[in-house]
Amino acid sequence: MEIGPMALHEWPWLLARSVATGWEQLIPAQRAATTPALFAARVEHMLRLALGLPGGTALVARERGEPIGYTVVAVAPDELTGMPCGHLVDIWVEPGRRGKGIGHRLTAAGEAHCRALGLPLVRRVVAAHNRTSLAHALADGCQVERLTLVKVL
Numbered sequence: 108m109e110i111g112p113m114a115l116h117e118w119p120w121l122l123a124r125s126v127a128t129g130w131e132q133l134i135p136a137q138r139a140a141t142t143p144a145l146f147a148a149r150v151e152h153m154l155r156l157a158l159g160l161p162g163g164t165a166l167v168a169r170e171r172g173e174p175i176g177y178t179v180v181a182v183a184p185d186e187l188t189g190m191p192c193g194h195l196v197d198i199w200v201e202p203g204r205r206g207k208g209i210g211h212r213l214t215a216a217g218e219a220h221c222r223a224l225g226l227p228l229v230r231r232v233v234a235a236h237n238r239t240s241l242a243h244a245l246a247d248g249c250q251v252e253r254l255t256l257v258k259v260l
Contacts, residue, residue, distance in 0.1 A: 108209065110216045113165035113177065121165060121177050124199050126150045132234040136259040157181035157196050162224050166216045168200070168209050176200035178213040180220050193221030193229035198240070214247050 113121060126147045130138070133146075141149075157163045162182030167174050179196040195217050200209045221229045231249055233240045 108168055108170050108175070108212070110166055110168045110212060113167045117167055117174050117177075120174055121167070121179075122151055122154065124177070125154060125179070125197050128197065128199050132237060134257070134259075136257075154179060154196075157194075162191075162193075162220075162226075164220055166213060166220065168213055170204075175204050176209045176213055178217045180217045182221075182224065182226065191224075191226055193217070193224070193226045195229060195231045198231075198243075210243055211247065214243075 129150050130143065130146060154165075157179055158165060158181075160182055163180060165177055165179045168176035176199060178198045181194040181196050182191055183194055184190065185192050195214065198210055198213055198217075200213070218229055230252075231244050233244055235241075
């Protein structure tokens with residue numbers, strides 16, 4: 108397996124998976140407020156913005172040339188201090204390939220990218236119900252910094 112920058116022809120593959128996994132992270136009230144098509148357009152806009160900012164990149168894990176996972180890295184200022192931070196916007200691995208360390212290797216590649224940019228920390232946002240991703244982040248040395256709470260009105 109190799110990890111490298113996303114090739115242009117991999118964009119539709121990455122976008123489709125990011126839209127699907129993003130939809131899974133929404134709570135029912137969020138799903139009720141949009142449509143799959145509008146949500147897909149929003150995800151595409153968010154990804155293009157993240158990748159278009161200085162330091163932004165998509166890293167793809169490949170086996171025999173075929174993509175099997177990815178992470179999207181954005182660089183943005185910390186909302187409290189303004190300090191530039193890395194953000195692992197999305198990490199995804201093909202379902203049949205999970206549990207084999209690919210996510211950990213993608214995370215390490217994303218962190219190495221941030222380190223090479225001189226960034227002092229990296230953030231990850233994980234949906235509260237996504238226990239697998241939360242366990243992955245904690246096992247990688249992340250710590251809970253803040254909790255975001257929502258109340259449906």
